[in-house]
Amino acid sequence: MTHTGCPLSNGLPTHRENPLDPPEILGRLRSEQPIAPMVFPDGHEGWVVTDYALARELLVDSRLSSKGSLKHLAFPSDRAMDFDFEKDLPPGQFEHMDPPEHTRYRKLLTSDFTLRRMRRLVPRIEEIAADRVAAMRRKGPPADLVHDFAFPMSSEVICELLGIPVESRESFEADSSKLLNLDTAPEEVLGALHNITGLLGKVAAQKSSDPGDDLLTKLVTSGEVDEAELIGMSLLLLVAGHETTANMLSLGIYTLLREPDQLARLRADESLLEGAVEELLRLLTIVHIGVQRSPTEDMEIRGVPVKAGQTVLIHLPSTNRDPERFPDPDRLDVTRRAVGHLTFSHGIHQCLGQQLARLELRVGYATLLREFPDLRLAVPAEEVPMRENMTVYGVHELPVAW
Amino acid sequence: MQIQTDPEICVGAGMCALTAPDMFDQSEEDGTVVLLRDDLPYEGAENDVREAVERCPSGALRLAD
Numbered sequence: 001m002t003h004t005g006c007p008l009s010n011g012l013p014t015h016r017e018n019p020l021d022p023p024e025i026l027g028r029l030r031s032e033q034p035i036a037p038m039v040f041p042d043g044h045e046g047w048v049v050t051d052y053a054l055a056r057e058l059l060v061d062s063r064l065s066s067k068g069s070l071k072h073l074a075f076p077s078d079r080a081m082d083f084d085f086e087k088d089l090p091p092g093q094f095e096h097m098d099p100p101e102h103t104r105y106r107k108l109l110t111s112d113f114t115l116r117r118m119r120r121l122v123p124r125i126e127e128i129a130a131d132r133v134a135a136m137r138r139k140g141p142p143a144d145l146v147h148d149f150a151f152p153m154s155s156e157v158i159c160e161l162l163g164i165p166v167e168s169r170e171s172f173e174a175d176s177s178k179l180l181n182l183d184t185a186p187e188e189v190l191g192a193l194h195n196i197t198g199l200l201g202k203v204a205a206q207k208s209s210d211p212g213d214d215l216l217t218k219l220v221t222s223g224e225v226d227e228a229e230l231i232g233m234s235l236l237l238l239v240a241g242h243e244t245t246a247n248m249l250s251l252g253i254y255t256l257l258r259e260p261d262q263l264a265r266l267r268a269d270e271s272l273l274e275g276a277v278e279e280l281l282r283l284l285t286i287v288h289i290g291v292q293r294s295p296t297e298d299m300e301i302r303g304v305p306v307k308a309g310q311t312v313l314i315h316l317p318s319t320n321r322d323p324e325r326f327p328d329p330d331r332l333d334v335t336r337r338a339v340g341h342l343t344f345s346h347g348i349h350q351c352l353g354q355q356l357a358r359l360e361l362r363v364g365y366a367t368l369l370r371e372f373p374d375l376r377l378a379v380p381a382e383e384v385p386m387r388e389n390m391t392v393y394g395v396h397e398l399p400v401a402w
Numbered sequence: 403m404q405i406q407t408d409p410e411i412c413v414g415a416g417m418c419a420l421t422a423p424d425m426f427d428q429s430e431e432d433g434t435v436v437l438l439r440d441d442l443p444y445e446g447a448e449n450d451v452r453e454a455v456e457r458c459p460s461g462a463l464r465l466a467d
């Protein structure tokens with residue numbers, strides 16, 4: 001379907017003129033139409049928001065629903081499988097629920113994600129990062145930072161958090177990679193899903209007789225959730241936490257290697273790291289499909305009438321490039337105060353794992369920069385394949401040498 | 403300036419504890435916000451509190467003058 005006067009007639013554009021900046025058309029929209037019509041690939045007539053202040057306003061507005069059944073594929077995809085939220089996934093996918101259901105599930109997990117608890121994980125995260133560096137050294141140079149460092153590191157951390165036994169981690173990682181890879185055939189996706197839910201069920205059963213200091217034990221012994229919910233919640237953590245952190249680790253390094261001046265500043269002064277992580281999160285906004293909300297009643301948004309049920313896509317990457325909020329927004333500046341970015345969204349669904357993600361990124365970047373003082377790309381920057389049409393943006397592979 | 407917290411609507415995102423660690427913590431029990439004190443113990447504390455309020459995603463932090 002085409003819509004006259006609507007430049008976005010088939011979902012979000014995915015092609016980028018510059019690999020580190022969102023497609024230009026979205027930046028133009030922000031100054032002309034902070035809320036603009038967009039036809040989703042399935043024909044649904046909805047909206048896209050690119051303005052920072054408006055995005056924040058909408059993300060805390062309780063008239064907008066997060067229900068999975070109201071969400072649409074954001075850009076055309078060949079993938080035959082399009083999940084039916086109610087039928088295909090186990091219960092407990094609270095990212096796609098509204099209060100009070102959302103509140104119930106989220107509150108069961110918040111005490112396991114506090115800043116203090118996450119900080120307690122840091123020594124283990126440091127060991128995991130050091131193990132990955134050792135594996136890279138055994139293999140190269142060169143090595144692929146995506147598959148030899150970032151994905152296994154982020155998978156191990158989730159296993160640690162959930163309490164997956166060491167001997168099952170390799171198969172767990174293989175299955176979760178299959179699940180996340182868009183090239184996997186639909187039957188194989190279902191097979192991987194089956195393996196993971198089976199493993200989670202088995203581990204959960206073990207925890208009731210042999211408890212550990214981990215999240216599965218906590219949920220099993222809480223008596224608040226049944227087995228299907230427990231598996232569903234663990235799966236959500238895996239899906240929400242593995243691919244995101246892994247891509248942020250590798251895309252962040254790619255970005256720093258392309259900006260030698262910024263990298264040099266960071267190497268010279270480790271106290272800049274915390275702010276640099278925040279700035280990279282802002283600049284790269286890897287959830288480039290944004291987040292979706294649908295009004296439960298007709299409303300007017302900046303003078304534009306939006307009907308109940310019309311999905312509004314908040315385009316997080318564009319909101320983080322709003323010059324009203326972040327001066328000279330397209331520039332990487334590791335000394336910038338980037339706090340307030342919307343990379344983890346805003347409102348009641350704001351990322352539950354964000355403090356863990358921040359620590360993992362800090363440890364991951366610090367370890368790589370310290371262990372490899374001469375880290376460099378092993379191919380020209382333009383040849384690094386970008387994840388343009390994947391749910392989470394990043395690099396497919398990142399050959400590096402040292 | 404008076405700081406009000408509402409653990410009922412807090413979603414445990416931890417932005418307050420990250421931004422103003424001398425002022426806010428999260429409960430061990432359910433991860434929701436705990437106000438550690440109601441004075442401003444150091445220079446710049448008011449700024450940090452204002453920033454925490456601005457970063458809190460749920461509206462659980464409020465300032466009354």
Ligand code: HEM
Binds near residue numbers: 095345
């Ligand atoms: C750099 C890494 C990450 C990014 C960019 C990221 C991004 C996001 C975003 C944008 C949302 C909000 C969705 C919405 O508003 O509808 C979200 C939600 C969520 N994230 Fe993350 N995430 C990251 C890492 C993690 C990690 C490590 C975990 C857990 C281990 C995690 C668990 C979750 C969960 C459970 C939700 C749903 C929260 C809710 O609906 O209340 N994320 N994440």
Ligand code: SF4
Binds near residue numbers: 416428433435457460
């Ligand atoms: S920032 Fe807000 S939502 Fe997050 S823990 Fe503090 S009070 Fe709760």
